[in-house]
Amino acid sequence: xxxxxxxxxxxxxxxxxxxxxxxxxxxxxxxxxxxxxxxxxxxxxxxxxxxxxxxxxxxxxxxxxxxxxxxxxxxxxxxxxxxxxxxxxxxxxxxxxxxxxxxxxxxxxxxxxxxxxxxxxxxxxxxxxxxxxxxxxxxxxxxxxxxxxxxxxxxxxxxxxxxxxxxxxxxxxxxxxxxxxxxxxxxxxxx
Amino acid sequence: xxxxxxxxxxxxxxxxxxxxxxxxxxxxxxxxxxxxxxxxxxxxxxxxxxxxxxxxxxxxxxxxxxxxxxxxxxxxxxxxxxxxxxxxxxxxxxxxxxxxxxxxxxxxxxxxxxxxxxxxxxxxxxxxxxxxxxxxxxxxxxxxxxxxxxxxxxxx
Numbered sequence: 540x541x542x543x544x545x546x547x548x549x550x551x552x553x554x555x556x557x558x559x560x561x562x563x564x565x566x567x568x569x570x571x572x573x574x575x576x577x578x579x580x581x582x583x584x585x586x587x588x589x590x591x592x593x594x595x596x597x598x599x600x601x602x603x604x605x606x607x608x609x610x611x612x613x614x615x616x617x618x619x620x621x622x623x624x625x626x627x628x629x630x631x632x633x634x635x636x637x638x639x640x641x642x643x644x645x646x647x648x649x650x651x652x653x654x655x656x657x658x659x660x661x662x663x664x665x666x667x668x669x670x671x672x673x674x675x676x677x678x679x680x681x682x683x684x685x686x687x688x689x690x691x692x693x694x695x696x697x698x699x700x701x702x703x704x705x706x707x708x709x710x711x712x713x714x715x716x717x718x719x720x721x722x723x724x725x726x727x728x729x730x
Numbered sequence: 731x732x733x734x735x736x737x738x739x740x741x742x743x744x745x746x747x748x749x750x751x752x753x754x755x756x757x758x759x760x761x762x763x764x765x766x767x768x769x770x771x772x773x774x775x776x777x778x779x780x781x782x783x784x785x786x787x788x789x790x791x792x793x794x795x796x797x798x799x800x801x802x803x804x805x806x807x808x809x810x811x812x813x814x815x816x817x818x819x820x821x822x823x824x825x826x827x828x829x830x831x832x833x834x835x836x837x838x839x840x841x842x843x844x845x846x847x848x849x850x851x852x853x854x855x856x857x858x859x860x861x862x863x864x865x866x867x868x869x870x871x872x873x874x875x876x877x878x879x880x881x882x883x884x885x886x
Contacts, residue, residue, distance in 0.1 A: 549811070604769075607776040607840045608807045609814045611766060615876045646772055654769040654875055679813055687803060687818045689774070689842050695815035715809055716835060 574707045575599075577672040579636065579664040582649040587662060589707060596631045596710075596729065597703035598722075601678055603639035603694045604651040609715065611655075613700060618656035619719035620726065627730045628658065630705075636672060637663035638680040639694050676701060676709070702726070750882030757785025758824070758863040762880035763870040765841075767850045775799065775848050777839030777856055777870060780884035782829040783863075791822040791830070793859040796870075800843030802856075807835050816840075821861065834878065848872045 576589040589597075598617055602610040617633045624631060635652045637643040640663035643651075648661035664672065673680055680696035698715035700722070710729075713722050752761035763779040775798075783789050794802045804819040822837050824830045832838050839856070848854065852872040859865050873881065 605773055606816070607774045608805070608816065608834060608838050609809075611776070611875070612834050612878075615878065618876060647770070651769050651773070683815060685818060689801070693816055695813050697812055698809060698814035699812070714812075715814060 572708045572710070573677075575672075575676040575701075575703060575709050576707075577636070577662070577668075577675065579662040579668055579672060581660060581662055582644070582647070587660070589703075592632050592703075593707060594705050596705060596726065597701075598631060598633040598726075599636060599676065599701040599703060600634070601636050601638050601673065601676070601680060601696055602698075603637060603696075604643045604646050604648065605639065605689060606694070609698050613698065613715065614652070614655040614659070616717070616719040616722065617659060617700065620722050621656050621658050623719070623723055624726070624730075627727070630730050631726065633659045635659055635661045636669070637661065638669060638673065638696050639682075640664055640666070640669055642690065704729075752782075752885035753866055753868045755866045756863050757783055757787070758789065758860060758866060759784065759885045760858060760866050760868050761885035762882045763856065763868050764877065764880040764882075765848060765854075765870050765872050766877055767872055767875045768844065768848045769875070771844045771847045775841040775844055775872075777802075777841055778832045778834070778880065779839075779856075779858070779868065779870075780829060780831050780880075781824050781858075782885055783824045783826055786826050787862060788826050789824045789863050790861040791824060791858055792820075792861050794839045794856055795859070796841060796854055796856045798845050798848070798854040799841035800845070802839060802841045804837065805840045806837050809835070824860070829884070831884070850874045 578586050578588045580586050600613055621628050644663050648663050652659040652661040678697040682692050683695055685693045699712040701712050702710040704710045752759045759782040761780050765775050765777055768775045796802055804822055805816050806819045808815050850872055853869050855867050856870050857865050857867040
């Protein structure tokens with residue numbers, strides 16, 4: 540029964556999304572892309588905005604540092620990509636945007652991201668700014684109550700890696716588990 | 731002259747192999763354990779392993795314990811409809827005649843409340859408790875932060 544309701548709800552979501560995609564496409568035939576924006580503080584408190592990265596490709600991952608499996612796997616791939624890019628690495632800025640900002644700030648964001656690669660910039664805003672950023676990137680995250688987890692909750696989130704172009708356009712996503720080599724091949728063709 | 735050399739040459743792979751030797755208890759063989767270096771002690775460590783059940787009776791991994799973690803738990807990474815979540819796994823099935831891998835993007839042990847940071851090259855014991863097979867303790871090597879798989883091959 541629950542399963543049926545779930546299927547119906549997802550079908551409804553699909554219809555709505557399909558309709559939105561269609562109307563958007565009709566309004567702006569050229570624009571299947573969009574421009575995600577953000578204004579979020581780094582660990583020092585300096586607000587970093589999407590505008591300041593104009594001219595660079597952004598590799599954006601949403602995650603939380605208290606995450607032992609999914610997040611390290613993706614961060615590791617980003618690190619691999621940055622290492623292999625060599626001199627082209629200047630044209631790519633990897634960003635880790637915290638979806639669990641309060642706890643991540645307490646645990647230390649820069650310590651976490653730079654352990655994977657020194658080029659990765661960690662950003663953590665307040666709840667409102669984080670929600671706005673996620674909506675801007677059209678990604679999902681939620682806090683799941685789990686009495687057995689540390690602090691009584693864990694996070695669920697869109698685990699993909701997002702590529703934003705030098706003029707701020709959303710270009711594509713690399714779904715969770717995409718090998719570093721595939722990301723590299725795609726990225727090199729764009730630099 | 732050549733004999734000691736030959737002897738050493740024979741011993742070397744055996745010694746390397748010894749560390750990768752699976753721990754066998756009854757029908758269960760536990761092999762290829764590994765963990766990743768942690769960033770400090772306040773974030774969880776991960777535990778991956780391969781379990782083969784060569785018996786005719788289903789079993790299940792119900793618990794893990796380690797002296798380095800005050801709060802060890804079994805989790806499963808689930809990616810469904812584009813959303814990753816990490817539900818607590820009450821137990822991990824190890825069906826008769828099958829091999830279950832705790833691996834990135836799937837089942838894993840999450841070791842919370844660490845006694846200290848786990849550094850590359852360290853190792854720590856983990857005791858796995860099975861529903862029928864009892865307890866199995868294995869030494870878990872800590873690999874680099876960027877490791878993707880065990881250095882030891884899983885037991886066949």
